[in-house]
Amino acid sequence: MYQVRVKFEDQIANWSAPEDYSKVAIHLAGLPNTPLPVPGITEFLTGQGYALLQPHYPGTHDSAGVFDPYATHVIVPAWMSALERGLVIDLGKSEKLEAKEDVSLLSSHSYGTYVGMRALREGAMVDKAVFFCTSFAYGKLGRQFGQIDDKSSSARYVRDAFPLTFRTERQDAIEEFYVEHSHDDLHMAPAEGVTDCFVVSPGADETSDPKVSQSGALNFLRSHAERFSVGGNLIAEGAGHAVASMLNEQVRSELAKWLNTEGVR
Template sequence: MQAFVRNKDILADLYLPKKDKNNKIGIVWLPGLPNQPKEALLGNRISEAGFTMLHPRYPGSWQSYGNFGPTSSLEGALLALELLSKRKTIDLASQNEVEWDVNHLILVGHSYGGGIAMCAQGVSQLSDATIVFSPLLEAHLQNEDPLYPEDDLTTLYPYLKRCHENTFRNLDVNEWENFLKGKHPCNPNRYIDVLVKNPILLIHGEEDTVIRPYHTENFYNKLKRNGSDCIDLMMINGAGHDKTLPVDTFDLWSEWIKKRFSII
């Protein structure tokens, strides 16, 4: 079952499993940039496997309200967790009430959304684990190593402003500059002391040249050095910065969830 739902500034697609398949795990899916407003392939795959999935539009993007930026993206992730934790809402299309049953909530994000997911894990009490794919964890260190060139993130603001002005609205150039310099609340490195206490799965393609995998390896090692005993790293041979990575590796990370939460 699929519903279109809202919590304050965010609108979202809600994918619900059949009751006899429900494993009582809720997933908040946070995409990269730019993104599409629907993730039907991923949402259907996840719900068919027994998970409940909520795919929010970041505030200020697509049908959601407000302004778009890293700060509001983090707020949107928290609003999505809040909505899933309520276990019922109204389907905006039919105006009927929809209900679901979840015991655990997990943040899942790709690229930009991976960094947002990690920050949300650092400030929320609602999420029980985080899974990220090719995450943007060290924006301030992007292109630091000349031997491993990667995407120039300084082009992101003008690109969104020029090419997606009506999709990602009211961007603040100063906020984006601070974000890329690591001087912003959306810097996962600020939350190390909290993240070491939470189950985390990092997944990165070995052939990724958009965000090099060594950033994810650095973050993994930092968490291990600070005492984390519930973090795992999967490097995917032959994979790049593919939007299909979450679907292609579904069996791997869904199995990780089942083992972590003892789902038979």
């Protein structure tokens, strides 16, 4: 597997690819995250034949700008377009990265599921999307997606323990996002095509109710059948919050089958 940092304008991402990949995916991490490829999902998706791009969100790690938890979704169509147009630079080789295919899969975890779904709701199009620890909204709206605490301690931890990693314009931005609201009414912008979705919930995550998480995500997807179909859903029994924990044998098997079945466009 080939791993390198890549660059688009002043933004940085990790690029992990098998030598002979046939598909391209983007994975959106939760908070906090590391600047390295996410364990578990990287090995799984590259093993399924995907080249995988994992962005450093604006204003985090090595990407320039300010981290605004409400606006991170704009990077999804930006990176998709940059890959498709050949504008991404492979920093290992100091040359343009020639992606063999357009982005066909969006993978996301926790906070990343908000980012990914927001991008899709704003019109980004991919064949398939998988959501781990679904939170399509936070604050009061987040309860319908299984949140069972107010996230205040988690938000303060991200703010206080990683002040240079998550560089916000306002000190209270992350806590406001998680605890009060994500400034979003889950609106749906017009777009053409249907994205096939798979929802995975952890069975032993103290911060969420897996049954409510599943029902909330599935109800939302099914209420927008013009944009989404449901290709599968699982509760990863005994799994904690991390993606690697959720990728147990059953989840890997079912996801592999789904990834190798054509979705609906």
